[in-house]
Amino acid sequence: MVQFYLEGDRISEFVAHLMKQKPVYAPHRKGQKSFSFEKTENAEDVVLDYVRTMHSIKKYFLPPREELLHFDLTKNESDPVEIPMSEAVFLGVHSYDLAAVGRLDYNFTVGSPEKNYLTRRQNAIFIGVSFEPDKFHFSGSVGIRPEDSTGCDIFLTKLFDGYVLEILTDKGQELMEGLNLPAHDAGKPATGHFHQHIFVPQAKLSEVMEHSYDNPVWEETAGKCVGCGTCNLVCPTCYCFNVEENVDITATKGSRERHWDGCMLREFSEVAGGEVFRETLAARQRHRIFRKFKYISDQTGQPWCVGCGRCTTYCTAGISIVSIVNRLIGDYERAAVAPV
């Protein structure tokens, strides 16, 4: 492995070097406290030292709205939509967001591989960056450390006002050609500690969930939840979508579009005739949590929650996923030791 040191005052030069080669998507400041992945127009606008973006890079592979086909109503015919291939660099990605891309890769390849997602995904280049956990990050509890470079072509670890830059793949090597950085022979600095933890590993969580179907926490959480679906929208591993028709103003042409959907919304499980199969917020909260820690996890051995903390950070009602899961663990363990 080759390591270099990227000094703080050379970051813009590094970004500009990347921009000369490919489109670069990176975190930008949005307002005073928010960050957002955007296409980089000015190298100086990129912020590598950020807390978290509201949306993950999921939006580039599974766009919030996407045309699936175009139709012509006068001819009753349709054409497939050209899916743009993303030859792009995703710069400044945190380890949990890259882990989330891995989870989506599974969802969109298992069974019937999906052309739309995979076309967008196939040529992505990732430059990861370490992060300092804030009070909502808990990715360490799901096996994702701030310094994890899994899936990255290049990885940056914060050191003083600059970064230790590791080249991890040939693609990464190619990108760096022509930019001379000083070699870094010393080790990498340790990254920070998490302030939130899930108390048991995934293997045990599955067992906990197995016994938590009727836990009162679902009703209690439902008492606070307003069913807005924000947790679904900001989750980097939520991939559910709905499909709708969009007819243009001439009423002769249009497109079939998919858009992000969320299992916390009442209509999500509604069928023709009005039957709703998860009518209560409690049932929907349970479904959301079980989808992150049980259903797919039992098949793959991995939690489908990557510990980014977004659902908790942005919850309009202050619901914490870590609190729910730890409550389930506590109740399960108390029941296990209680005398019969």
Place this chain on the structure above:
Amino acid sequence: MNLSELKTPAELEDLYHPVMAEIKEVKRLSAMETYYRVELPGGEDLGHMPGQFVELSIFGVGEAPFSISSSPTLKGSFELGVRRAGMLTDVLLRQQPGTKIGIRGPFGNGIDVEKFKGKDVLIIAGGIGLVPMRSMINYVIDNRDQFGKLIICYGSKSDQDLLFTDELAQWEKDPAIDYHVTVDQGSDSWQGNTGVITTLIPGLDLDLANTVCCICGPPVMYRFALLSLKSKGFADENIYMSLERRMKCGVGKCGHCQINHSYVCQDGPVYHYPDIKSMQEAL
């Protein structure tokens, strides 16, 4: 998951692009339900099994899942029985033979007919649950020698709502079919049974060790049908049921049809009862 092991995306099939199929025949079945016979381009067979469904779409209106009502033994076209329930079915109702509609599928697992072969087949269908069950019924009728006795229990809201009445009359006359029908509320001219579908089950003459059952009906029906079958001594492992959920994409991606861990469009819609007994959202 290693993406490089996959075909290049350009070679992958577009999962969401429908083929344009032609409506060949339209018949009113009842006040709410309509029959359609649909032909794929070139009269190609749909290649389905009883219990499977298609995604039907009309451009500018929408796309939704519909059970296939014809048996695979019908060649050259397939049949649907559609209840008017929303915008898409309203628009569909106005379509005449010759109209082209979008079709994707067939999707879902369908009924594992091998499990029914050599056995007596009991069909319990409530309301438009008859639409997919008719596929199995006609499959059994067309492959008589492969199955034992065919027993049909059909329940409907009223005698006005009975579907496929010509076929019902044939089933009733057929000495090889043990056909029972009931309506929740009959009109003045109704001579048959009155009461919910479960009232038909106690009187059935069943060879319990040699009968396999398939149930399809409104959500509320399953629990009561199961209770009746159990008190009759029917074993769980001889029960299959077709469940309705919102199968929006049909290819296991969109998430809408999930029952606990199971995607109905992939593992269902036909489930073996022992497999879903412990799935609390199923019934």
